[in-house]
Amino acid sequence: MNIGIVGCAGRMGRMLLKHVIEHEAAELAGGTERMGSEAIDQDLGTLAGLKPINMPVTGDTKALFEASDAVIDFTIPAATRDHAKLAVETGTALVIGTTGLDGKDFEAIDEAAEMVAIVQAGNMSVGVNLLCGLVEKVAGVLGDEFDIEVLEMHHRHKIDAPSGTALMLGESAAQGRAVNLADVSQRVRDGQTGARRAGDIGFATLRGGGVVGEHTVIFASEDERIEIAHKASDRGLFASGAVRAALWCHGRAAGRYSMRDVLGL
Ligand code: NAD
Secondary structure (H helix, E strand, O other): OEEEEEOOOOHHHHHHHHHHHHOOOOEEEEEEOOOOOOOOOOEHHHHOOOOOOOOEOEOOHHHHHHHOOEEEEOOOHHHHHHHHHHHHHHOOEEEEOOOOOOHHHHHHHHHHOOOOEEEEOOOOOHHHHHHHHHHHHHHHHOOOOOEEEEEEEEOOOOOOOOOHHHHHHHHHHHHHOOOOHHHHEEOOOOOOOOOOOOOOEEEEEEEOOOOOEEEEEEEEOOOOEEEEEEEEOOOHHHHHHHHHHHHHHOOOOOEEEOHHHHHOO
16 A cells, blocks of 8 residues: 655654555655755655665655555644645545644545545544543543643644644543533633633643653542543654554545544544
8 A cells, every 4th residue: 555645854754754664564655845845855765764765755745645545644734734635636545643723624624534534633642542532431420520631741842732632632521521622621821810610621731852742631629639641752653553544544435534433442
């Protein structure tokens, strides 16, 4: 199966290149970068920290989609919207790991998912997707006397907040409580905030150093506190999840799928 990587010179892009090149069931169809990137023309093997493979990074995204059975996208929301359109134009499955997506991004993804298979997840790790199931269950069992807060920390280069994973965990907690996250989410607190509103799901963001990704969901009552946490120490785990998703969605009916679908959770 031919897999293409868009944004292949990014932190995740390089890791994805390495995983696809080394995967037995996958062939690397190529890798693209944004126009003007210093990575254009560099060898994809070298970029992945491996031996050269005589395939250069290009800026021709359409040609990459045409050459791929599935494309993996860990870029930025504006690029992801374009990639969703190209997936439809070329009939190529798409795996989206980009975070910071908003309403119009999801509209573009859902429109494309009417025509092709798309796996979209704010976190591609098995551990975090298991955690989501646990959080949903715990939130459903514990009553409203438990306040729910999601704490996350990431490296200093991350450009969106709260993280896609924190939002996934918040979504799971909201589902467990049978409420709509948008109605109860408290994403920023600053200054004279007043007391905590009952039923809110709060988010707190830390940024610094090289932290790959740490998340804790806290359930706090007057008398006790339950904390469920996940700590990622290598971004390879996201890359292997994304390649697994690409192999899974090949030949699948059109639709938007989650990582929980891929993992059968
Ligand atoms: P990064 O900034 O290192 O890499 C992004 C790359 O995309 C850059 O090389 C950039 O040049 C490239 N790019 C931008 N526009 C492009 C375009 N139009 N065409 C081709 N390439 C383009 O960022 P990163 O740390 O690799 O993270 C990328 C995204 O993946 C972020 O949104 C991050 O939050 C997300 N992420 C998701 C998961 C997950 O499991 N879902 C895990 C880690 C990171």
